[in-house]
Amino acid sequence: MMNRSMRHRHVRATMVAAVTGLVAIATLLSGAALAGTAPQRTPVQASSVNPPSLPATGRMIQRFTAANMLGSFHGSQTDAVSVAKAYDVMSATAGQFKGYLPAMRAANPRLIMLVYMNGSLSEHSQVNAYPATWYLHSSSGEKITSVVYGNYLMDPANAGWIATRTQLCAQLIKAGGFDGCFVDMLGIAPLSPGYLTALPVDPATHAIYSKAAYTKATAKLGAAVATAVAPRFVLGNGVSSGTRYFDPAAPSSQLLVGMSGGSGEAWLKAPGASAASYPAINIWQQNINALVDAGIHGHSVAAITKTWGAGTAAQVNAWHVFALASFLLGTNGHSYFSFAPANTQAGIVYDTPWEHANVGQPTGAYTKNANGSYQRLFTTGEAIVNPTTTTVTVKLPGAMCDLGHVSRTSIILGPHGAGVLTDC
Secondary structure, rough: OOOOOOOOOOOOOOHHHOOOOOOOOOOOOOOOOOOOOOOOOOOOOOOOOOOOOOOOOOOEEEEEHHHHHHHOOOHHHHHHHHHEEEEEEEOOOOOOOOHHHHHHHHHOOOOOEEEEOOOOEEEOOOOOOOHHEEEEEEOOEEEHHHHHHHHEEEEOOHHHHHHHHHHHHHHHHHHOOOEEEEEEOOOHHHHHOOOOOOOOOEEOOOOEEOOHHHHHHHHHHHHHHHHHOOEEEEEEOOOOHHHHHHOOOOOOHHHHHHOOEEEEEOOOOOOOOOOOOOHHHHHHHHHHHHHHHHHOOOOOOOEEEEEOOOOOHHHHHHHHHHHHHHHHHHHHOOOOOEEEEOHHHHOOOOOOOOHHHHOEEEEOOOEEOOOOOOOEEEEEEEEEEEEOOOOEEEHHHHHEOOOOOOOEEEEEOOOOEEEEEEEE
C-alpha cells in the first residue's frame, strides 16, 4: 500500500536494444472498443458535488509519481527540483521535501503537489485516540490492525471518523502549502488476504464487511474529503487495476465519482509479480478499457505499473515500453502514467526520455489488427502492443522513429512486445 513532457525526443538506443520484443509503432487505432465494447461500470453516486478535475496539460503522456512511497527523500534541493521538473502531479508526505517545495514550484509552476494521508486507518499509537465505535472490530470483538504497520482499521462509514479525515486534509494543505490531498487506503485493499489481523465486522449489519459495502463507504469518505476542501484536489488511492475497476460486485470505478481522480498501483500487473510474466489478453484489455471508461466520464486515473518482483534489466525495460504503449492505447489526455521499476528512490521518482515522447493527439480509438496486435494512431506518433504469445509484424504507414530514434517502415514485435513511435 502507499504508505511509506512537443516534438519527439531522442532516447538512448542502448535502452531500446535492451528491450526484448520492443520497437514499436502504433497505428491509427481505435479505442476501447474494437476488440469489443468496453465494459459498462456500475453507476455509483458517491457525491452530488463535482470535485475539481486535475488540469490537462495537452500532452498524452502526463506524469504522476507517488513519492510518498519513499518514506523519506534523500537528496538536495537540486535533486528535488529535478524531480519536480519531470512530473505533473506528485503525492508526498507532509515533511518529505522539507523546505524544497518553493524551489520545486518555481521550477515547475504547473506542478500539483498532493499531501499524503491515510483514509481508513489510524496510527498505531492511536489505540484509544477515538471513541470505541469508530474502530472496526473482529467477530471476536478485538480491534483490528494492519499486519505490517500496526495501524488501526477505522469504520469508513462512521461520521466522526470521516470528519477527522476532512479536517486532517484541510490542516495538511494549509500547513504545507499543498494543492490537495492524496487519500490512501480506499477501496478493498485493506480487506486483502493477509493485510489485516482479522476481517472486520460491519456495524450496520453485524456481519463481516462485504467488499461492496466497504468500497461504497470508502468512496463516500473520499468524496466527503473532496467536498470539504474544494476547490483543492483530492486523489484517492484504491482503483488498483482494470479487474478491480470493472468488478461487478465492488467496482473501484466508483472511487472516481466524488474525487478529482484515483490512482491504481496494480495497473497491468501486481507489483511483486515477476517481470517475466504478463497478463492474459482479457485482463490486459480491462486495464486499457478502465482508462477509456474513466476518460469518457471525465475522470483521471494515475496508472502505476511496478516491476518490484524478480526480473532482469532487459525484462524491466520491456515492461516499461509495454506499460507506456498500453497507457497510450487507453488515455484521452486526462490520465497519468507512472512506471516504478524498483522499490527505491531512484525507482519511484523515475524519469527517462521515453516518458517525454511527443505523439501528438489521438486521431481515434485503439483498434485490433488481424494478427492480434493493437494500435492507436496519433497526429505525430503511434503506439502498438502485441499482447499475444506469438511474434507479429506490423507495416507502418511511412517512416517513423522508434524510441531509440531509429527510422523504420515496419516493425516486428515478439510475444508481449510493444512500442511507441514518433515522426522523425
